[in-house]
Amino acid sequence: MILVKLGGSVLTDKARLRVARKAAIARLAKELAGAPESLFVVHGAGSFGHILARRHRLGDAFLGKDQLAAGARVQRDVKVLDALVVDALLKAGLAPVSLPPSALLSMDDGRVASFDWKAFRDYVVLGLTPVTFGDVVRDRTRGLAICSGDVLMLELAKAFRPTRAVFVADVDGLFTADPKRRRDVRLLESVRASDLDGIDFTPAGIPDVTGSIEGKVRRMLEIASHAGEAMIVNGNVKNRVRDAVRGRPVAGTRVVGGP
């Protein structure tokens, strides 16, 4: 089984509210359709989630009832992006089934409290391709919370121990510093926990509502420890994702879990 996270920065224009990059979505769907094993697709929210989630502080402790309408709005918006991804996967010849975290996962103070992974198992056994995404979910303490696609990757990796976990980004992989901020950077061919101290994680822009790059890399390392192999590849370069899901050698960063 192969687990793929399509980053929101590849699927959307992150600076423009609810603007999808439809050509990229269509191309990536075709590249995924060549996967040699069953596939789980997770996607980020991009500008269908992060802009309003930040504006209404949905990632913070529950602040009041006025956040409910904003939460509902973001839930609806991420479903719109998800429908675009599902449509593209259908067109590419897969049989995708959308499994929304708002219905299948709950949190307690920002941590996963329950996750119905059996729904994923039942559909994949049938031969469908489960698709899930960063979403606004129930939270016992806060009322609502944000569940990122990375959290879903971890839950799915723990439950299914994939052969391969592929993180699709808008850059070639992990660099020694943010390539959008500095020029004197080097692409890391592989990263393990002991390399983190040597990386400058200062971001070029405002961090996502779902956390810093460092936090995301730490989560990737945890995901990698539940997968046969894990890598970050650039989804803006044609055929990188196709080759990565097929297990072919590809430019990117190998994420090595474990101590």
Ligand code: IP8
């Ligand atoms: O793009 C974020 O998920 P991510 C989810 O995977 C929302 O970090 C609603 C902002």
